[in-house]
């Protein structure tokens with residue numbers, strides 16, 4: 001099976017009330033961990049590549065690795081550009097074999113966001129085979145590539161804008177801002193309550209009212225959530241017990257993402273959780289085996305931790321296992 005776009009995957013996910021995991025990949029071990037986990041769960045999966053990943057690994061390596069994963073697993077895999085900042089990067093990816101792109105003009109005024117998204121959609125849909133396009137309305141807090149949005153400067157998606165946006169752009173899916181944010185520090189301690197027993201921060205709930213209002217206005221239309229790592233505390237603990245210093249790292253609780261997956265949300269973006277799992281595996285290995293110096297030993301442990309995490313997300317959060 002060749003790489004696929006997201007159209008049919010989202011149609012089935014919407015109908016059956018689950019979401020597809022969109023996991024960021026930056027190197028071979030991450031690609032293998034994600035796709036081996038998806039294979040064992042019999043789940044479709046989206047591998048996404050940011051501008052930072054392209055800079056780190058070079059587009060050609062990433063594409064060839066993803067193609068190798070398709071051949072190795074036989075899974076329906078989408079190769080997606082994450083947070084495309086302009087028309088040129090989207091075009092480059094479309095021309096280079098990506099089956100899906102995101103044009104992220106969410107920081108621009110509404111009319112500019114529409115015009116740029118429309119331009120990418122026209123190019124992507126004219127491509128044979130058809131490339132699917134994701135866009136965004138509303139802004140998330142946190143860091144993505146070189147853009148940093150401070151807590152307090154984020155803005156929720158305005159439901160009254162979504163119908164016009166989708167109609168005028170022809171976009172295939174829409175990322176919305178309902179309180180998720182990028183990175184491992186999603187909420188400031190003062191936005192949270194603290195569990196008196198564990199000392200762990202408990203964040204404010206997502207704005208499900210906005211998600212409901214958006215899906216009422218766009219029946220059957222796939223919604224995307226960015227910034228959806230949960231910052232699983234078992235990995236934070238391993239990291240901190242093995243020389244790390246992650247203080248007050250907090251994410252979106254998994255139960256809330258599980259609920260969103262049963263609603264109109266068809267794609268859930270997870271990157272920071274993979275980074276934490278990889279770091280936990282490597283740190284634990286390094287401390288337990290100070291005499292080791294073969295990268296396959298410690299990166300191999302990191303890969304195993306990422307694979308276990310992805311299996312957990314597919315089965316317990318996304319609900320996408322056995323959906324092929």
Ligand code: G3H
Nearest residue numbers: 050052053144145182271
């Ligand atoms: O949304 C941001 C993703 O986590 C990608 O992060 O730009 O550091 O590759 P990156």
Ligand code: 13P
Nearest residue numbers: 183226227228229271272
């Ligand atoms: P996290 O930082 O929560 O993993 O979000 C990743 C993301 O949205 C990639 O686009």
Ligand code: ZN
Nearest residue numbers: 144226227269
């Ligand atoms: Zn994102």
